[in-house]
Amino acid sequence: MDEPIVVGIDIGTTKICTLVARVEGEHNLRILGVGIEPSQGIKKGTIVDLAAASQSIARSVEKAQRTSGLEITSALVSLAGANVASVNSRGVVGITGGVIDEEDVARALESAQAVAIPHNREIIHVIQRGFIVDGQDGIRSPVGMHGYRLEVEAHIITASASTVENLRQCVQAAGVEVSQFVLNPLASAEVVLSETERQMGVVVCDIGGGTTDLAIYIDGDIWHTMVLAVGGNHITSDIAHGLRLSLPQAEDIKKANGHAVEAEIGEEEAFTVRAFGEERPMQVSRKELAHIIEARVEEVFELVLQEIKRSGYDGLLPAGMVLTGGSSQLPGMRALASQTMGLPVRVARPENLVGLIDQLNSPAFSTSVGLLYWALLMSETVPVHHSRGSRKGGGSSMDLEKLKEFLKRLLP
Template sequence: GFTVDGQPSIRMPLGMHGYRLEVETHIITVAASAVDNLRNCVIQAGADVSQFVLNPLASAEVVLSETEREMGVVVCDVGGGTTDMAIFIEGDVWHTMILGVGGDLITSDIAHGLRLPTSQAEDIKMQHGHAVEAEIGENEEFHVRPFGEDTPLQIRRRELALIIEARVEEIFSLVQQEIKRSGYDGLLPAGMVLTGGTSSIPGIRNIASQVLGLPVRIAQPENLIGMTDKLYSPAYSTSVGLLKWSMLMTEIGGETSQ
């Protein structure tokens, strides 16, 4: 937050009068080559980049309540290649972290375990996947065609859930280690808000809560109109959050110019 003439904890100092302005800020760094490559891809697609925003910060704009931000909460975006986290305490970002694990590892485990093409493994994960093997009925099955088979085979859904559960437990064990390493593990009474496409897997909230020992809920962007049946999915939290972030930056820019 900002401090104006010794007065701390000011969220937005625009319009205030004072002689001395101080700010306590959280700096996020990234390899310049990664930023340049991403910018070039966007430009070649016919668009432009005005700003780069970390996934969980964008998601937080549309999935967190003010109460959660104030009390202490961690936003966890479980994507395909990475799991990105941001810890909010007293309304501000106190810590960010990125883990090199995500839903692609679950897909890879399914592909190897059931001998399937990766694209088919991804479809099966989203259509039949569940993160808690014990919650699946004994007789629940689905059909797949593994490599080397001429006809589809019946696969028990519990077998699939067992593969998913093991990897999900590992991912959240790593998340727990990072939260403890931050030193803020005892300051998160609001728990965790899960977002990202992987968080759509049924049962993942239960595993996360069990491993972390925190209350966990699945994110859902709020105050939307239009294609809400699609946009309410946690997979779109970052996209919707970026739109709101852009609106906020435009508003702040307008106020500054005035």
């Protein structure tokens, strides 16, 4: 039992999912603990009720501890919500010794962060996209090279400092230190994208309950990230309004009878449901239901398309879109996405997992499982019998030491 352990807490709008896994070999994970709980106090990916959110986090952690038999003291935590923003930036430094070392790379990355970031924002990720040495671009690993001027292209993701602090407090109140925050779409991408897709140019789109999370990968690197505040809950509330049903009823019929393409449904197809304040159950045409769903889903994909166009990378995505998240399970989503966006689209879910995986092989758990792979990538492992409270949460404070450590892990 001395293999390293990775822990992730995916704090979604509809569910909280804590996963504990053992790292086996270099890249394999065995899921040892699972804690899935309905989430409370979270809207559109942001905490709106600290106590309620913290309690549901604690319940999820508790379940994962019970199933794994391990104590959870620190974890990677997913982050989403309208308060996240990203910029691409370039850092430049002079090289004094003539040969580039890790410290130079860290200084270059630090200088990339000197872009005007307001005080009320916290840096979540600084992702290096490529280096330029003495004007020559396309360099992936400059350490050891000769040169006088080192430039780094970096993708910087920031979030509202208060949003981040609230989330950190909630997780801490559940007895767990946040070792690092990970933006939702980056976690999902770790699970659903192939290396070929990343190289070719691809967008990952995770449609959950309250948010739609996007990340664009080109030439193997992250070029753009975005979180939109729309998701499956909006589809449900449209159905509730349109058919005069309660939200739980609308949610149930969406899952049982929903389809995102009206034209795919025959005129005669119908189901029965008892509407608000009605004595007798009524017959509803599935076509009418699909009509409501299609309108909303089309709007979501149009927003996504707008966002991709705004990023300026719309012509650079030959591998198209990889759809995931709970809402990608709605029949017809793939076709509608492809039609609205004019891109090839596939739906993806976590695969090749071992251990306690019964519930996890659904697109709803791409972010949850992705956190574990992200932990693996960052070597954020926890010793098995770790004592409580000795790990500090500080993944987001990008000081020089931390940066150097970060780089050592990533560089070959």
